[in-house]
Amino acid sequence: MTYIVTDACVKCKLMDCVEVCPVDCFYEGENFLVIHPDECIDCGVCEPECPVDAIKPDSQDEPDGKWLKVNTEFSKTWPNIVVKGTPPADADSFRDEKGKFEKYFSTEPGRGD
Ligand code: SF4
Ligand code: SF4
16 A cells, blocks of 8 residues: 555645655655655655645545556656755645646656755
8 A cells, every 4th residue: 555646736736745754755746746656655644744635545546546557657757855845836826726637737857856
């Protein structure tokens, strides 16, 4: 089992989650973060840190395993992130929007740290 990052993180990227992870398994895209499923030790510490409830156990994934696939694929190539950066200036305006992945998700890597 692992934890996964889901739709609410897109364009939000507040990064409260990254500093609490004991095994530093968050990876940064241009407008999304992912968890590396093979590195996550399933401790659950990050879940309550996310202000938009984007982090969930994979038992709450969609039936087709969509979010596990996204987290698995992009954690292989995006850079590691362990220090909270500056959230996007417009993050609040996208906070409650649904279906952001389909509309805005970028496959480009973030800067990492
Ligand atoms: S705290 Fe939540 S919204 Fe922010 S980067 Fe982490 S998972 Fe994404
Ligand atoms: S569940 Fe624990 S190990 Fe997995 S990403 Fe969250 S803080 Fe890191």
